Amino acid sequence: MSHLKGKTALVTGSTSGIGLAMAIGLAKQGANIMVNGFGEKEAAIAAIKACGVEVEYHGADMSKPAEIEDLIKQTEKRFGSLDILVNNAGIQHTANIEDFPVDNWESIIAINLSSAFYTSHHALPGMKKRNWGRIINIASVHGLVGSVQKSAYVAAKHGIVGLTKVTALENAKTGITCNAICPGWVLTPLVQKQVDARAEREGISNEEAKKALVSEKQPSGEFVAPEQLAALAIFLCSPDASEVRGAAWNMDGGWTAQ
Ligand code: NAD
Numbered sequence: 001m002s003h004l005k006g007k008t009a010l011v012t013g014s015t016s017g018i019g020l021a022m023a024i025g026l027a028k029q030g031a032n033i034m035v036n037g038f039g040e041k042e043a044a045i046a047a048i049k050a051c052g053v054e055v056e057y058h059g060a061d062m063s064k065p066a067e068i069e070d071l072i073k074q075t076e077k078r079f080g081s082l083d084i085l086v087n088n089a090g091i092q093h094t095a096n097i098e099d100f101p102v103d104n105w106e107s108i109i110a111i112n113l114s115s116a117f118y119t120s121h122h123a124l125p126g127m128k129k130r131n132w133g134r135i136i137n138i139a140s141v142h143g144l145v146g147s148v149q150k151s152a153y154v155a156a157k158h159g160i161v162g163l164t165k166v167t168a169l170e171n172a173k174t175g176i177t178c179n180a181i182c183p184g185w186v187l188t189p190l191v192q193k194q195v196d197a198r199a200e201r202e203g204i205s206n207e208e209a210k211k212a213l214v215s216e217k218q219p220s221g222e223f224v225a226p227e228q229l230a231a232l233a234i235f236l237c238s239p240d241a242s243e244v245r246g247a248a249w250n251m252d253g254g255w256t257a258q
Helices: 017-028 041-049 065-079 102-130 151-170 189-202 206-217 226-236
Strands: 008-011 032-035 055-057 084-087 133-138 176-183 248-251
Touching: 008 017, 008 065, 017 032, 017 041, 017 084, 017 133, 017 226, 032 041, 032 065, 041 055, 055 065, 065 102, 084 102, 102 133, 102 151, 102 176, 133 151, 133 226, 151 176, 176 226, 189 206, 226 248
Parallel strands: 008 032, 008 084, 032 055, 084 133, 133 176, 176 248
Antiparallel strands: none
């Protein structure tokens, strides 16, 4: 399968977790990949290169608009186009609102929400010129429902669902689509931190903390796999998905059906 051969995908925050799975999934379909993120970049690059595509890395900090502009420019320069933009980079912090450190609020809004505006702002002119593009915003079930102690994250994720709708509408008569993917619990480094905190707080094992965390919200009792989310992103890039526009598509073990 290589229906994305000749296309270029930028996945922000693709050095680990969901972003890395997205990058590998898109590379397996033939897309060249611009990798970004602060994790183990050499391992990520090697895993994507093994799919037989061209890979480049840019270390833009997604909280810095000037670095984001350079990321888009360098992607277009290196590969000739930016066709698929996956806005994935994200961070988390949990605390009640009255205790929430203001710096954490600012950085979550910048990385989880504003960065998707800046990437889209700079990527859309090229996509419009070619009349083809896919923008996939990795939101969350927290773009659809709330949870305690996640004010900044829930606000940013609801924001990105709104941004997705406007991006889709403004480009509805073009070959550019924009959709959000809303995962439930996925066992990545971002969630492992919450598992560790719970194990310590409740004096339980890592396995017990994982089970407690996932069962509390997801009726299936199972984590969503990053590869399952990548398969959805690949579908959204396919011709069959050309009329999926402005969706907020949950994959959450039944979390938001309740
Ligand atoms: P992760 O921690 O494994 O990956 C986050 C990625 O973002 C890493 O590559 C990291 O280096 C990068 N990153 C963080 N700050 C950055 C910055 N300032 N500039 C550039 N890159 C930066 O986490 P993940 O769980 O794979 O999360 C990926 C996305 O999925 C996030 O937007 C997250 O909110 C979302 N999500 C995760 C879950 C889950 O259960 N894990 C559920 C729903 C949504």
